[in-house]
Amino acid sequence: MLRLSKLFVRTLRDDPSDAEVPSHRLLVRAGYIRRAAPGGYTWLPLGWRVLRKVEDIVRQEMDAMGAQEVHFPALLPRDVYEATGRWTEYGDNLFRLKDRKGADFLLGPTHEEMFTLLVKDMYSSYKDLPVSLYQIQTKYRDEARPRAGLLRGREFLMKDSYSFDIDDDALAVSYAQHRDAYERIFARLQLPYVIVKAMSGAMGGSMSEEFLAPIEVGEDTFVRCSACDYSANTEAVTTSSPAADSNTYDASSTIATPNCPTIATLVDLLNANHPRTDRSWEAHDTLKNVVLRLRQPDGSTETLVIGVPGDREVDMKRIEAQLSPAEVEPLDEEGFAQHRTLIRGYIGPQVLGTTSTSGIRYLVDPSVVHGSAWVTGANTKDTHVIHLVHGRDFTADGTIEAVEVAAGDPCPNCSAPLEIARGIEIGHVFQLGRKYADKLGLTVLDHNGKQVVVTMGSYGIGVSRAVASIAEVFHDDIGLKWPRAIAPADVHVVVTGKNGDDITIAGEKIAVELEAQGLDVLIDDRNGVSPGVKFKDAELIGIPTILVVGKSLAEGNVELRDRHTGTNEAIPVADAVTRVVALARSGQ
């Protein structure tokens, strides 16, 4: 039995000053976690119970699908990650250190390499496959901006698993099994989710989907089609490429555009001084050229210009996802100073491209189709050019999905309008393919006695992040409201009496009986704490069933409170144990 008189917990009336999101605020206030380091949290007894319940559900479902649990060190030698290039590619996100002999180590951010080598070490034949292995282990990432408590930490608990198959068809089966297991896990955690198409990022590989919990404080943005089943992380949205424009346009011409600091003022000037005959000029007729600096993990940099229609915003996260592992930032003053060709506010593609005199790589959003005409900078101050046609007057080095996806944009699948929302990434399933097996030499003998490279999948669930995500979904202004499967106890018995009085004796008796029925019982047996404070703490801590043993005992009643529905019900004290046990066993 957990006794609040002894339990190592202190509830706080005030929000911690560094808490940005409800889960962080409430988990700290209710005494589940405490900040211990930047991006590092200590689990207090209540929080640890919740984390372990989540971990157990994950473990049970992984075991049930036939995956086998192993456990790797977190402190890993450099050479393995060097072999796949990730020692460098991970950039600043990797914690690196040296041992006393000066040898290089890292703290594992994920364990693709280690799993690949382990299977290579142990297995050698197609008969050994398929095999799926997993671990539930502490991971380390040197996040630039740890934030939102457990949602983005530098040390966190993760379930990572890896499948090993002889061919692509078998990988598809392993992938589907993991995906199904994840659906069962999140259902048991009562964590709502959307499965969206995802970018593969630095991992390489092909098919990749994320499980996103649709929560406003999430860092990911995703789209869902209102008509078909399309859904994707905005990073992974590939817009349908419109057909090439076959119109014939006037020859391009340079025009004077003084005092046009914005696209709106440029459009006004065009309509005033150079009116179109068919319609007025609009922002979407202009071509905006954004100058970026790419920084590769090895430290090398490159200037890159991306062209997008002037009416659209640029989405740095989408761009970065496609250019990963490079980091992307707007070119700074110093950078511009090194490129005399680039006249800020008047940049046009006439001088861009790897084959141009500037040699600067130039990419365009797919909406800048071949044959389309644009108003854009003339690379001279106070001057633009009109009727500049893609393919006739300028070329690009390629395309990149660059504009911010907006609600109402056409679905790439069926063209119906897209909906847009934010979410927290709670799971990721991923057909890695042969990248790691190739680099680390994981082959097996196939049916014909020939060495073939094994194909892999990788699958992750953020276990500590799941706790925070559940808290984001299940809370209100006054506290947490845990789903029963992961609540730190089945019932919170609030005893409002004083040491030795009838109320206390009755409360203790009920608590003992509930425990004898196999329930996890938290009892508020603190002496000298007012009923009001006890009620507030019960609401804050958020165990789904609260049983109040108090003044109404005089009439033979206790009070059954449901933290989810907010209902209070007076029930005869004789029924208390039966009712609470029934609730706990109902799983609701």
Add this chain to the structure above:
Amino acid sequence: MLRLSKLFVRTLRDDPSDAEVPSHRLLVRAGYIRRAAPGGYTWLPLGWRVLRKVEDIVRQEMDAMGAQEVHFPALLPRDVYEATGRWTEYGDNLFRLKDRKGADFLLGPTHEEMFTLLVKDMYSSYKDLPVSLYQIQTKYRDEARPRAGLLRGREFLMKDSYSFDIDDDALAVSYAQHRDAYERIFARLQLPYVIVKAMSGAMGGSMSEEFLAPIEVGEDTFVRCSACDYSANTEAVTTSSPAADSNTYDASSTIATPNCPTIATLVDLLNANHPRTDRSWEAHDTLKNVVLRLRQPDGSTETLVIGVPGDREVDMKRIEAQLSPAEVEPLDEEGFAQHRTLIRGYIGPQVLGTTSTSGIRYLVDPSVVHGSAWVTGANTKDTHVIHLVHGRDFTADGTIEAVEVAAGDPCPNCSAPLEIARGIEIGHVFQLGRKYADKLGLTVLDHNGKQVVVTMGSYGIGVSRAVASIAEVFHDDIGLKWPRAIAPADVHVVVTGKNGDDITIAGEKIAVELEAQGLDVLIDDRNGVSPGVKFKDAELIGIPTILVVGKSLAEGNVELRDRHTGTNEAIPVADAVTRVVALARSGQ
């Protein structure tokens, strides 16, 4: 059910080349662990099951004694360890690293500081005490010589707990509770242990005891009295100081001692050239002066000379334990070159001591009592001095326990002869006292409303090391022999048939029935593997009960093998499930 046809395991016929001790050799060969890094091991499914069973037993007993489980990050900020001096004191044993902003971090070797600060953060009154907190967490130490597999790793699983009390009497109670819990834990693990007096080392504090498993490959040496209940790590043995010698000796005189490279040759020369009247000279009449270099964690060094009787060996571990956190090594050539006073082979205390001309600190073993006379070096080549009396002709700066304790040495308690043995440290209980609370400001209000410093205990069990220690105790030449409480399964069913034959059908049926009875079943259902190989693997893997379903099925029998006693018994197939279930439930 664990099926060897699918289980991620490969048994090895040959010992791994780097394995020095049986536990390491067998855990690798039987497919429980695999080396992943220097001092870092991967737990394979069988090993992970054993580790988790040990962890569960530790957790249950810690919970039962009222300790509460929390969990800290392993990646910790420098400032906390700086406040207690351990950032420096830990020396090269600490893994240090920087984050992307250049801030200093460490990987936690133990968490005294973090627990102290957590209690300071949460508690403020004597009413909150006592409290005992624990975690089962991965620890990191940059061992100079990781060795013996799991016995001394750089990344390992440890249960560390800490008690917080208002005064020394209360601390004694918390200490006793932990000590009792440890006795219950090791009893459940069937791990034999001796509780010995221990040095407190770098931790500070007073009362300290170790639980040592008496195993020859252990790194610790301990003594036990043959008559009383005295037992101690040799590091912690304090020899009884003999009374000061009140004899009157001749004046000291210098003698020529050419060609005396050893103490034996010196004694021979003495007896030949300078015979005593009462008895012959012995090695114990000579004083041997050992020159050491101390290296403090901050890098500073000091030359130190220690005097011991010439018939005794010097024990560097004992010396180091008393000089911790300094590291100790014999002075090298270069060091001697810096001290012209020190003539190797002829060093005498006449020129030693902090107040001497050399200024070199000089300590003596307690057996070099005040008033005793010695033959020792005269600080000139080929010359010694006789009748050199401690207190008359030389002084020391203090005493240090320096000689190797030997079997038969007198018990410090009752003077009966000591026994000596080696062991593995499996647990440590420790009255830390107020060192950490003082330095980190952990105070509470006492009954009188006065701020008092909290007193602490710290208690550790090496969980992964316990697995190896159990394997050291329970194995033979052909494999492991797990105690039932932590075996990876209750029964190992060996089926020697081929797919689809009667033997296989019968074996599968029995395995399913055993599982239905709640047993953890490992079945060797591999097709095309010979019975001989299967038997060898079963012996290597070491599950206590092996049930062979094989040829004798034709006579209606199966074979029940006990891995501990080595007995084989033919039993009717109809009795198999009942018999195995009874064995599993007996706990034997």
